[in-house]
Amino acid sequence: MRPSAKTNSSIALAITMSTFVGVLLSCSVTRPPTPASPEPAAARFPAVAPPLADVANAYVLAGQRALPVRKGEDVHGLHNLFQLSANVWSGSEPDGEAAFEELARLGVKTAISVDGKRPDAELAAKHGLRYVHVPIEYKGLTDEELLQLAKTFRECEPPFYLHCFHGRHRGPAAAAVGRLVLDGAAREQVIAEMRQWCGTASDYEGLFRDLVLKPMPTADASRDYVFDFPAQRSFGGFREAMVDAARRHDALKKLEKRDFAIDPAHPDIDALESAKQLADTFAISGTLAEIFDRPADFHGWMEVSKVETVALRDALQRLRGGDATALAPARRAYAAMTKACIDCHQQYRNH
Numbered sequence: 001m002r003p004s005a006k007t008n009s010s011i012a013l014a015i016t017m018s019t020f021v022g023v024l025l026s027c028s029v030t031r032p033p034t035p036a037s038p039e040p041a042a043a044r045f046p047a048v049a050p051p052l053a054d055v056a057n058a059y060v061l062a063g064q065r066a067l068p069v070r071k072g073e074d075v076h077g078l079h080n081l082f083q084l085s086a087n088v089w090s091g092s093e094p095d096g097e098a099a100f101e102e103l104a105r106l107g108v109k110t111a112i113s114v115d116g117k118r119p120d121a122e123l124a125a126k127h128g129l130r131y132v133h134v135p136i137e138y139k140g141l142t143d144e145e146l147l148q149l150a151k152t153f154r155e156c157e158p159p160f161y162l163h164c165f166h167g168r169h170r171g172p173a174a175a176a177v178g179r180l181v182l183d184g185a186a187r188e189q190v191i192a193e194m195r196q197w198c199g200t201a202s203d204y205e206g207l208f209r210d211l212v213l214k215p216m217p218t219a220d221a222s223r224d225y226v227f228d229f230p231a232q233r234s235f236g237g238f239r240e241a242m243v244d245a246a247r248r249h250d251a252l253k254k255l256e257k258r259d260f261a262i263d264p265a266h267p268d269i270d271a272l273e274s275a276k277q278l279a280d281t282f283a284i285s286g287t288l289a290e291i292f293d294r295p296a297d298f299h300g301w302m303e304v305s306k307v308e309t310v311a312l313r314d315a316l317q318r319l320r321g322g323d324a325t326a327l328a329p330a331r332r333a334y335a336a337m338t339k340a341c342i343d344c345h346q347q348y349r350n351h
């Protein structure tokens with residue numbers, strides 16, 4: 001029986017749709033999309049080291065394998081930069097256009113941000129780099145995040161540049177996933193690189209623990225997982241307030257060492273402006289409905305942050321007006337605010 005015209009057009013539509021989906025879900029335009037019946041995915045990637053057993057403290061274990069001493073490089077707006085393998089680089093958030101130029105010069109093809117901040121995908125694209133945004137938390141890696149990372153490593157174009165804000169904790173943990181799934185590296189090796197080279201701190205034992213104890217997605221599992229490789233994700237709300245607070249706090253941390261005076265090397269960073277924005281951030285985020293149900297100590301630290309950022313702003317305003325006696329209260333407010341960040345994270349973010 002001849003197929004009817006209707007059947008023909010639905011076949012055509014189905015083909016068009018599947019091509020469309022294929023284009024949407026494939027990561028790199030320079031690589032052909034995965035064929036309909038591919039060779040077994042496992043054949044194309046190295047075997048991933050199985051999880052270790054009986055690890056009491058993964059941070060301690062990360063100190064035990066002796067690695068040669070290496071220090072991160074600081075070049076053109078990239079900080080704490082390490083080439084971990086032919087496939088994987090780790091470092092800080094690219095700071096300005098020169099940083100993307102440098103990444104392109106290094107041959108990097110795909111940048112993966114695991115920070116909460118929306119990446120500058122347009123600037124990256126100008127330099128031929130593709131961004132994939134997989135924000136992770138400090139407490140550890142969820143199974144979903146591992147699938148997103150493994151799929152990106154296996155299907156986007158290498159080499160990869162993994163970054164968070166400073167390139168010390170979450171970025172190196174995600175880079176370690178790349179070392180496991182692309183390079184077939186040993187579990188003990190990747191956590192040693194995090195701790196001994198990149199400087200991932202003991203506060204984030206959860207990141208170390210997941211890298212040694214969790215099974216990594218198999219090549220078949222990541223191939224079958226549906227993910228559209230988003231270049232940018234936005235959160236809004238409390239998480240975005242935190243992303244913003246981190247940048248302002250970082251500026252203040254640098255300037256505190258100079259009695260909050262402008263650094264001629266970075267005239268664009270202003271302590272008073274940063275303190276004003278931080279005070280606004282805490283005033284607004286303290287009213288967000290999403291934190292209403294948080295426990296009393298959380299609200300206590302929010303209150304300290306609110307009061308101390310206002311005190312800092314006012315002291316810096318007086319200092320700017322020539323009142324040198326305002327330096328001591330500015331320092332005190334800065335320290336009290338910083339302590340609230342650390343205390344609250346210790347309780348509600350890092351574990």
Ligand code: HEC
Nearest residue numbers: 115116239242245246249298301302305340341344348349
């Ligand atoms: C009252 C508690 C509290 C205070 C105070 C606080 N934070 Fe946070 N912070 C959190 C929590 C909870 C998260 C995790 C939020 C999430 O991922 O949704 C977080 C997340 C973050 C993140 C990660 C954002 C990302 O990229 O995903 C950074 C960076 C951060 N905070 C910086 C700061 C800085 C800097 C300060 C002080 C100026 C501060 N925080 C004060 C509770 C707090």
